[in-house]
Amino acid sequence: xxxxxxxxxxxxxxxxxxxxxxxxxxxxxxxxxxxxxxxxxxxxxxxxxxxxxxxxxxxxxxxxxxxxxxxxxxxxxxxxxxxxxxxxxxxxxxxxxxxxxxxxxxxxxxxxxxxxxxxxxxxxxxxxxxxxxxxxxxxxxxxxxxxxxxxxxxxxxxxxxxxxxxxxxxxxxxxxxxxxxxxxxxxxxxxxxxxxxxxxxxxxxxxxxxxxxxxxxxxxxxxxxxxxxxxxxxxxxxxxxxxxxxxxxxxxxxxxxxxxxxxxxxxxxxxxxxxxxxxxxxxxxxxxxxxxxxxxxxxxxxxxxxxxxxxxxxxxxxxxxxxxxxxxxxxxxxxxxxxxxxxxxxxxxxxxxxxxxxxxxxxxxxxxxxxxxxxxxxxxxxxxxxxxxxxxxxxxxxxxxxxxxxxxxxxxxxxxxxxxxxxxxxxxxxxxxxxxxxxxxxxxxxxxxxxxxxxxxxxxxxxxxxxxxxxxxxxxxxxxxxxxxxxxxxxxxxxxxxxxxxxxxxxxxxxxxxxxxxxxxxxxxxxxxxxxxxxxxxxxxxxxxxxxxxxxxxxxxxxxxxxxxxxxxxxxxxxxxxxxxxxxxxxxxxxxxxxxxxxxxxxxxxxxxxxxxxxxxxxxxxxxxxxxxxxxxxxxxxxxxxxxxxx
Amino acid sequence: xxxxxxxxxxxxxxxxxxxxxxxxxxxxxxxxxxxxxxxxxxxxxxxxxxxxxxxxxxxxxxxxxxxxxxxxxxxxxxxxxxxxxxxxxxxxxxxxxxxxxxxxxxxxxxxx
Amino acid sequence: xxxxxxxxxxxxxxxxxxxxxxxxxxxxxxxxxxxxxxxxxxxxxxxxxxxxxxxxxxxxxxxxxxxxxxxxxxxxxxxxxxxxxxxxxxxxxxxxxxxxxxxxxxxxxxxxxxxxxxxxxxxxxxxxxxxxxxxxxxxxxxxxxxxxxxxxxxxxxxxxxxxxxxxxxxxxxxxxxxxxxx
Numbered sequence: 001x002x003x004x005x006x007x008x009x010x011x012x013x014x015x016x017x018x019x020x021x022x023x024x025x026x027x028x029x030x031x032x033x034x035x036x037x038x039x040x041x042x043x044x045x046x047x048x049x050x051x052x053x054x055x056x057x058x059x060x061x062x063x064x065x066x067x068x069x070x071x072x073x074x075x076x077x078x079x080x081x082x083x084x085x086x087x088x089x090x091x092x093x094x095x096x097x098x099x100x101x102x103x104x105x106x107x108x109x110x111x112x113x114x115x116x117x118x119x120x121x122x123x124x125x126x127x128x129x130x131x132x133x134x135x136x137x138x139x140x141x142x143x144x145x146x147x148x149x150x151x152x153x154x155x156x157x158x159x160x161x162x163x164x165x166x167x168x169x170x171x172x173x174x175x176x177x178x179x180x181x182x183x184x185x186x187x188x189x190x191x192x193x194x195x196x197x198x199x200x201x202x203x204x205x206x207x208x209x210x211x212x213x214x215x216x217x218x219x220x221x222x223x224x225x226x227x228x229x230x231x232x233x234x235x236x237x238x239x240x241x242x243x244x245x246x247x248x249x250x251x252x253x254x255x256x257x258x259x260x261x262x263x264x265x266x267x268x269x270x271x272x273x274x275x276x277x278x279x280x281x282x283x284x285x286x287x288x289x290x291x292x293x294x295x296x297x298x299x300x301x302x303x304x305x306x307x308x309x310x311x312x313x314x315x316x317x318x319x320x321x322x323x324x325x326x327x328x329x330x331x332x333x334x335x336x337x338x339x340x341x342x343x344x345x346x347x348x349x350x351x352x353x354x355x356x357x358x359x360x361x362x363x364x365x366x367x368x369x370x371x372x373x374x375x376x377x378x379x380x381x382x383x384x385x386x387x388x389x390x391x392x393x394x395x396x397x398x399x400x401x402x403x404x405x406x407x408x409x410x411x412x413x414x415x416x417x418x419x420x421x422x423x424x425x426x427x428x429x430x431x432x433x434x435x436x437x438x439x440x441x442x443x444x445x446x447x448x449x450x451x452x453x454x455x456x457x458x459x460x461x462x463x464x465x466x467x468x469x470x471x472x473x474x475x476x477x478x479x480x481x482x483x484x485x486x487x488x489x490x491x492x493x494x495x496x497x498x499x500x501x502x503x504x505x506x507x508x509x510x511x512x513x514x515x516x517x518x519x520x521x522x523x524x525x526x527x528x529x530x531x532x533x534x535x536x537x538x539x540x541x542x543x544x545x546x547x548x549x550x551x552x553x554x555x556x557x558x559x560x561x562x563x564x565x566x567x568x569x570x571x572x573x574x575x576x577x578x579x580x581x582x583x584x585x586x587x588x589x590x591x592x593x594x595x596x597x598x599x600x601x602x603x604x605x606x607x608x609x610x611x612x613x614x615x616x617x618x619x620x621x622x623x624x625x626x627x628x629x630x631x632x633x634x635x636x637x638x639x640x641x642x643x644x645x646x647x
Numbered sequence: 648x649x650x651x652x653x654x655x656x657x658x659x660x661x662x663x664x665x666x667x668x669x670x671x672x673x674x675x676x677x678x679x680x681x682x683x684x685x686x687x688x689x690x691x692x693x694x695x696x697x698x699x700x701x702x703x704x705x706x707x708x709x710x711x712x713x714x715x716x717x718x719x720x721x722x723x724x725x726x727x728x729x730x731x732x733x734x735x736x737x738x739x740x741x742x743x744x745x746x747x748x749x750x751x752x753x754x755x756x757x758x759x
Numbered sequence: 760x761x762x763x764x765x766x767x768x769x770x771x772x773x774x775x776x777x778x779x780x781x782x783x784x785x786x787x788x789x790x791x792x793x794x795x796x797x798x799x800x801x802x803x804x805x806x807x808x809x810x811x812x813x814x815x816x817x818x819x820x821x822x823x824x825x826x827x828x829x830x831x832x833x834x835x836x837x838x839x840x841x842x843x844x845x846x847x848x849x850x851x852x853x854x855x856x857x858x859x860x861x862x863x864x865x866x867x868x869x870x871x872x873x874x875x876x877x878x879x880x881x882x883x884x885x886x887x888x889x890x891x892x893x894x895x896x897x898x899x900x901x902x903x904x905x906x907x908x909x910x911x912x913x914x915x916x917x918x919x920x921x922x923x924x925x926x927x928x929x930x931x932x933x934x935x936x937x938x939x940x941x
Contacts, residue, residue, distance in 0.1 A: 445807070466803040468811075513800040560796050594784060635787055635808055669798065669828060701821050701828075702909035709894045709908070730818040737912035739882050743890055 013181040014058045017189065021051030024192040031196060034203055039148035042080030047192060049073060054185075057175075064109035066175035067123040068102040074163065075099060078129035081152045082136045085143065090136040094129035101125040120171040130163040147206060151199045162191045211499070217379060218482055218503035220252035221386055239274070245387050246276035246362075253348070253380045254372070255364035259300070261312060262352075262360035262391070270316040270360055271304040279365050280344040282327070283310045284334040291337045312361055315349045319358045322349040323377045346371035350384035354392040362387060386481060426452040430523035430646055431573075434614035436622045437639040438585075441468075446583045446639040447476050451487050456524040459487045459496075462535065462581040462641050466513040466557070475512050475559075478504060483518075493518045493531035494568035497558065501533065505562035513559040517581050519571070519643075526573040526645060531566050533558045536584055539599070541606050543576030548603040573645040578617060580606055585636035586621070592630050601628065614644040650678055658689040658721075658757045660750065664696040667704030676707045679714075688720045691753045695726035700734055712744060723753040762918040763933075769879055770914040771872045775922045780931035783857060786846040791827075793835035793843055793860075798828050801843075805856075809849040813936050819854060822916050825909035826858050826930065834860025834928060853919070854934045864927030871896060871907060878911070 028044035053069040075098025082090035105122040107113055137156035144153040166188045173180040224245065242260050250258035257279030261270040281300050289299055305313035311332060315322050324347040327333040336342045346366040351358045362384050366372055372380075425433045433450055447463040461483055465472045482503045486496055496518060504512050517535035521528040530538060530551060537552035553567050573579065582602065589597040605624045609617045621640050648665035659682060663675065679690065692711070694700075708724065715722040725747045727735060735741055747753045764770045787808065791801045802824040809819055827843060835841035846857040865871075878893035896907025914921055919933030 466800060467807050513803060556794065556797060557800055560800055588787075588789075590787065594786070596788070669824075670796075699817050699821060702825055702912070705908045705912075706895065713894070730816045730821060733815070733818050734821065734912060737915045738908055739911070739915075740894070742882070742885070743894060 013178070013185065014054060016182075016186045017054045018051065020186060020189045020192075021047050021054065024189065024196070025051070027193070027196040031199055034199075035146065035148040039080060039084050039151060040199070042076070042083070043192065043195065046073065046077060046080070049076070050189065061176060062109065063175040064105055064119050064122075067119055067170065068105045068109075070123060070167075070170065070175075071098045071102040071105065071126050074126040074129045074133075075102075078133040078136075081133050084146075084148045084152055085136060085140040087136050087140075090132055094132045097128055098126065120174075123170050124167060126167055127164070130160060130167070134160045147199065147202050150202045151195065154198055154202065155195050158191065158194065162188060213375070214486060214499060215502065217382055217485060218478075218499075220248075220379065220383060221478060221481055224248045224252070224383060224386055224390065241390065242274035243276070245390060246274040249362060249380070249383045249387060250276045250364060252383055253364050254366075254376050255348070255380075256367045257365045259363045259365075260352075260360065260387075260391075261305075261316065261363070263316065263358070264304075268307045269304055269309075270307065270313060272301060273360075275301050278341060278367055279363070280342050280367060281336065282324075282333050282344055282347050282363070282365070283312070285336045291339055291342070293339075293341055296342070311347075312349055312363060315351050315363075316358055316361045319351045319353055321351070321377075321381055322347070323372070324348075325371045325373075341367070343367055345369065348372055348377055348380045350381050352384060352388040352391060354388050359388065359391065382481075382485065386477070389477060425450045426458060428452065428458050428523045429456065430526075431521070432614040432644050432646060434616065434618035434642040434644075435640060436618050437637070438622065438634065439637045440585065440634045444637045444639075445472050445476065446585065446637040447480060448581075448639050448641045449480065449483070450641070451484060453487050453520075457520070457522050459483070459493075460519045460521065460579075460581060460641060460643060461516065462583060462639060463514050463516040464535065464583045464585075464637070464639075475504060475514060479514060479516070479558075487520075492568050493520050493529045494566040497531050497533050497566040498564070501558040501564055501566070502562055504559050513557045515557045515584075519579065519581065521573070521643070526575075526577075528571040528573060529568050530571055531568040533564075533566060536582055536587065537599075539580045539582075539603055539606060540571070540573075541578040541580075541610050543574060543610075546610075548606060550599070573643075575645050575647045576610075577645045578606060578610060578614070579643040580617070580621075581641045582621075583637060583639045585634075585638035586625060586640060588636060589625050589629050589634065589638065590632050591628050592632055597625055597628050614642040617644070618642045648674065650675065652678075652682075655691075655750075655754060656757075658691055658754060659687050660691045660693055662693045662696065666699035667697055667707065668699065668701050669703040672701075672703040672707040675704075676710055679711045683714070683718070683720075689757050690715060690720070690722045691750060691757070692722070692724045693726055693750060694724065694731060695728075697727075697731055698729055700731045705734065705738060705740070708744065709740075721757055723747050723756055725750055725753045762915070763920040764914050764918070769876055771875065772868060772910065772914065773922050774868065774925060774927065776925040778920065778922045778931060780855070780920050780922060780933055781857060781924065781929070783846045786848040786855065786857070788844070788846050791831075791843045791845070792839045793831040793837055793841045794839050795831055795837045798831055799824060801845075802827055805845060805847050808847070809854060810851050812851050813849065813854055813934075818916075819934075822913060822934075823856065825913060826856065826932070829909065830858050830860040830862075830930075833865070834862035836862070852936050852938060854936070855919075855932070857929065857931045859929040862928050865923060866927070868923065868927055871910065874907070875911065875914075 025044050025047035028040045028047060032040040032044065034040070050073065053066070057066055075095040078094045079091040101122055105119065108117070108119070134156050137152050140149060141153050144150045166184060169180055169184040173184070246258045246260050255277070257275070257277035259272050259279050260274040262273045263270050275297070279300060281296070281303070285296065285299070289295060305316070307313055307317035311322060324330045324333060327344045327347055333344060333347065344365055345368060348364040350362055352360040352362060364372070364380055425435065435448060437444060437446055437448060439446070445465045445468055447461070447465065449461045451459045451461065453459060463479060465476045465479070479500055482500045483496065486499055497516060500516065515535040516533040517538065518531045519528055519538070530553070532553040532555050534555050534557040537550045540549045540551060542549050551569065551571065553569060555566055556564055580602070587597055587599050587602060601624065602621065605621050606617060609620045612620065618640050625638065648663065648667060648671040651662040651664070653660050653662070661675070661678065667675065682690070712722060723745050726749065727746060735744065747756060762770065764772070789804060791797070802820055806814065806820040806823055813819060827845070830843040831837060835843065841861040844859045848855045874893065874896050878890065881890040881893055913932070917932035917934050919935045921930070921932045923930050
């Protein structure tokens, strides 16, 4: 009897539904990983719910059971979607209503209570959550800033239409009708597949948007550095560098005007040194100053503020950024006149900081109807950071102007390099770090960094830029800035490398190749990820094997081909393990017999020092290499970065 | 490497920006071929903004030069400097390539 | 200083297994896979060790890239599994390079020298029409981007000598730079 029922059930529409429900469930479970509001989890649960109730209906084909489960379904669906917006009433009220209606229906069915009220009417009670759902989704349009919420907003019309269609069909045809089971139900379930696709599309657009944003930021940085670099190569004048920079920053931040202020040499004050475009002064102009455009422009161009005086003086003194999105309502911005060229819509001011010292500020203005957005503010902060380096280097260049061309180039590159050497290696619980770097000829083309992304996470970077000179220094500054920019985006290391590569490939100048090695480590679990762009393999001392492990990934350097795909490997560090990252100058160091130091000697040095701290291991390696080289001149930069997992 | 085209009178000036190396020199060749298909007859290749050229670049220039000569059309290469000039000198092709010091001179030659 | 590659007034590439230019003592060493895409990168890795004075903007780099390109493309046929070995040493007065590939060797060397002789005689007599036939050296193995131009320039540039080993898969070269008058 049971087998006959099952056979009959399986040969009917149940089969289609039994196939659809798991597919939907699987799709939603997979997509669950991509969002945090729990919308996908909710959908997966609903898919399971639908599958189960279809099986139940096949065994106990009572229409009222079906209708009751529909009520519960729509109630939960509304709950899931409203919950993503945090709506309290919007989720609990309809759900409660549905549960009540479902309970009443079951009672009516089982006990025959309220026979005058047709079951179909109960079925239509599901319209309540459907409409509430639609209302909440529509009202939440402005706050749809996460993938889960975007999906809910995006599918609200199809969901409304599909739900109404479904409920109407249920009321008119009845849940037991063949047409309803064989056509309407599968169609309705397929809506779920549509939702899954929409979600994937939303994720894709988000990624494209993020990539686009980062690429633009990288492009902006590159142009900024390039323009300061080329200004330095030609007939040099600080004024040109500043004018150039004011122009590039204004353009990249979408500003109508900009001004660069630099600290005075002797007094505690900042003066405006370059103005670009239309820059309405965000401070009170003297009443006696005629409101003629050229008079005001000349006045602004030579303005000076004591540290702490006025908005700009305050930025220069405190080193804190300033963002005034709507100048019209901000009491700090004075009204200097009714003329439209004096009208300031929006203002951003960022300090120029080099090695914890504020050397000036950059101010950006907008005069039109559109104010600066948060994105513009982020972009401006980034540009100001790198503008600082360009300005600092211009002054180093100026100092070195008496020396010969070659010396000058080396000292600019050195200047760039000095401003980007990591100031302090962060403290991370559970691991210790040690490092040393030894440049070969004054200018170092090696780069190392430990970037703390969270309390217990860091990204270790070691890189080697090909070529010497100003261009290589600029490339290194760019690579570092890009890495700092994107390590916070929580992408995997292979993606980080792809983005760094895209950022510097295909630009006009050459000398843009570098090898890079990235290890992203979670100090609390010891788990790590490694990615490599043609850099030297990692050497890891493993305490349990008491031996050195070599980890490598075959790849090409960054800057060769824009579309290069990089791979990542998962690693795990256990207490007592030691990770050593290094540049080829270490293993290729030559001794008087013309032999190279080699990876074997490096491995032996690590083995010998395996009980010592990371700092001591780094120093021991330095000592070994020096001893090996003897009096042979060092021909390439050497850098070693050590991380030890604490016991 | 970027290629830009502009016109001066009847002559087409190709401004080459960047480096002509083994990875991109073929693009100049292809551009000139396309222009020949479009019946362009007077070419000025301006290398003012080129600071690097290798044998592939030289090869491309030779190919362009010989093709244009065979078709009895006119070509001038102008504004070579620095290592680009040195490389052409090393290959002893200064006499082979039609070279002028400036675009003005090149335009004059076109008229002659 | 006379160009060492001159023989009876004509420049030619010689085969000399015993040339002192193959002595690699005191030279730095690097090895590369024969990846065509990375030729300029490998070149930069080598050229970056040279003192700025002898770089002549980027002429040294360009000359080195030609030799590496030949080793990668013609010697090793762009086979990434095959290596190119480079020994190099630089000082303000010299640039010395030895480049070895894993190929069969430059078989058409004699043909090339013959071709170059004819090219030279066109140049000497100022016969630019005839020169047109000698601007590009092609064999059946050449493609559109070859032309032997690299070698014409190399013989002029590496004036301290430009020689192949017996097997013709290893080439040694030297450029001398005049002492700078300070």
